[in-house]
Amino acid sequence: KQEVTQIPAALSVPEGENLVLNCSFTDSAIYNLQWFRQDPGKGLTSLLLIQSSQREQTSGRLNASLDKSSGRSTLYIAASQPGDSATYLCAVRSSGGSNYKLTFGKGTLLTVNP
Amino acid sequence: GAGVSQSPSNKVTEKGKDVELRCDPISGHTALYWYRQSLGQGLEFLIYFQGNSAPDKSGLPSDRFSAERTGGSVSTLTIQRTQQEDSAVYLCASSPRGGRGTDTQYFGPGTRLTVL
Numbered sequence: 001k002q003e004v005t006q007i008p009a010a011l012s013v014p015e016g017e018n019l020v021l022n023c024s025f026t027d028s029a030i031y032n033l034q035w036f037r038q039d040p041g042k043g044l045t046s047l048l049l050i051q052s053s054q055r056e057q058t059s060g061r062l063n064a065s066l067d068k069s070s071g072r073s074t075l076y077i078a079a080s081q082p083g084d085s086a087t088y089l090c091a092v093r094s095s096g097g098s099n100y101k102l103t104f105g106k107g108t109l110l111t112v113n114p
Numbered sequence: 115g116a117g118v119s120q121s122p123s124n125k126v127t128e129k130g131k132d133v134e135l136r137c138d139p140i141s142g143h144t145a146l147y148w149y150r151q152s153l154g155q156g157l158e159f160l161i162y163f164q165g166n167s168a169p170d171k172s173g174l175p176s177d178r179f180s181a182e183r184t185g186g187s188v189s190t191l192t193i194q195r196t197q198q199e200d201s202a203v204y205l206c207a208s209s210p211r212g213g214r215g216t217d218t219q220y221f222g223p224g225t226r227l228t229v230l
Contacts, residue, residue: 043117043222
């Protein structure tokens with residue numbers, strides 16, 4: 001059974017700092033890994049999706065890496081801003097039979113202080 | 115275009131009552147998913163609909179939970195005889211093609227259910 005762990009559970013940083021969020025998964029047989037952002041009372045917004053054959057994806061100040069063999073992914077946020085404050089979720093899509101399911105971590109609650 | 119919509123956004127009910135949660139997927143998306151996010155827990159998969167195929171109900175936590183998808187579009191998640199442990203945010207998602215590896219799920223804003 002796939003399990004996804006995110007570290008740290010919460011992170012508070014001053015504005016402008018670069019930061020890294022970590023995600024690990026137990027089963028390396030995956031189609032892809034996706035990072036989401038969740039704001040209070042809102043749904044999930046997809047930030048980056050990395051296919052299993054890819055090593056990283058970039059969008060603006062965000063960079064996500066994937067090391068499938070070691071079961072790890074990182075989300076790097078450059079020059080953080082107060083608007084980045086949210087919960088960040090990592091989700092894995094396994095390549096087994098039920099390959100439509102996403103398995104989520106519990107998230108990292110990020111607070112960027114002005 | 116319009117995204118996934120869910121109603122109601124908030125629902126407060128008394129223990130033992132039945133509730134219905136609604137999801138309107140993105141038009142044309144063949145796959146629809148329900149997830150639950152309990153306090154302190156990650157999102158957990160509940161049920162998956164794909165076209166006219168039999169749904170995967172393997173994630174439903176008990177027989178008090180059921181879901182339907184009418185006409186391949188709107189879905190309703192029903193919880194009978196609600197319990198306090200059912201309190202959670204229920205999220206719906208849809209995707210264009212379902213089981214394909216490159217498919218992306220688009221999430222609605224969720225329904226926050228509180229059982230008193």
